[in-house]
Amino acid sequence: MTLNNDRRIGRYAVLLLISEDPKETKDSIERLGWRACSGKVGSMEASKVVAAIETAARKNDIVQTGLYRESHALYHAIIEALQGVTRGQVQLGSVLRTVGLRFAVVRGKPYNNSEEGEWIAVSLYGTIGAPIKGAEHETIGMGINHI
Structure with a gap:
């Protein structure tokens, strides 16, 4: 099992998230035969953050609604x-x-051996803090899971 350095799925998820030109980054991702989407969410409830990302991933055909293993990995x-x-x-x-976050979701095959299957990466960047304007700071997170 060898991770291909040119196909680091987490790196692409972070790049899409913070890119000055997200269209160019998404085009690079799609040239690999991968799928990606991005969006924004703000809430005081973690469940709303999860729901927003799951909804975007389904609407953009990153995961299929009827397949439990895909939703579970996401x-x-x-x-x-x-x-x-x-x-x-x-x-x-x-x-x-x-939190006030931007998110990116990327799905693809990051390993040299295609039998390693598809993986999914989620990256988050934005602010977190007290629910008072100006009482927040930057934050970032990333998660990767196999499908």
Whole structure:
């Protein structure tokens, strides 16, 4: 099992997230035969962040709605990314924190051996803090899971 350095799925998810030209980055991702989407979400509830990312991934054909293994892989990648954003404690409103995030989801085959299958990466970047304007700081998180 060898990860192809030119096909690092997490790197592409972060690049799509922070790119000055997301269309160019998405075009690069699609040239690899991969799929990607991005969007924004803000909430005091982690469940709304998860729902927004899952909805975008389904609408953009990153995961198929009827296949549990695909939704399951996406869910775990989202939760791993949220753990990075929230420093290991996936809590927001219950501890009076809110987030304003951009997200990116990338699906593809990052290994030289195609039998390793498809993987999914979720990256999050934005702000987290008290629900008071100006009382937030930057945050970033990434999660990767096999499908």
